[in-house]
Amino acid sequence: MGVMDRLVLSDAALGRMAPLIIGRPDQKGSTGRDNRMFVEGMLWIVRTGSPWRDLPEAFGDWNSVFRRFSRWSRKGVWCRIFEAMSEDPDF
Template sequence: MPRSFLTDAMWAKLEPLLPPERGGMGRSRHPNRPMVEAILWRHRTGAPWRDLPEEFGPWTSVYTRFEAWTKRGVWQRILEFLRKEADLEWVMLDGTILRAHQYSAGKRGGSGTRRSDDLGVDARPRSI
């Protein structure tokens, strides 16, 4: 699949949260996975819907599916699932890996203080 973002493991978790690919009556719908890939591509790039690459199919089909799923709460359900399944271990910051810049201690040039003219501030009082 061109421009794929989702791995098979990711798709296996996501697929049960989506509506069935086959609609009720009428013609069959486009498969969900390319539609999700197209929606993710569009939101990842920030491109307008009309600039969706042709390999994803007609942009109107992708936009219609996105809007329908939004109205039905599909995206909300997906986000709730992802929030519960989040692996936040990598988000943890440890003080042993953080370093402060030398200026964070308020020292500059060894003097220990900063003059107002060093900061580009006019120290004269002003009236309104």
């Protein structure tokens, strides 16, 4: 069973998060390469407790993912996402 068999983000959950995500194509500035896989990578880190260097390549280069995670943290994106998703008992 590989990493791609263990993805957890549903289309409905991603839809609820989408307006809160930065780097969307409808915004000025740079666009995130694959927001879904990036968020899945964050969920993988949280679920496993693994160090960043162990992030599977399916989610992207670990250092690039870490830098993007840090940018989102500074801009409060994760706080907004967690607040929006906290009402979902399955998330």
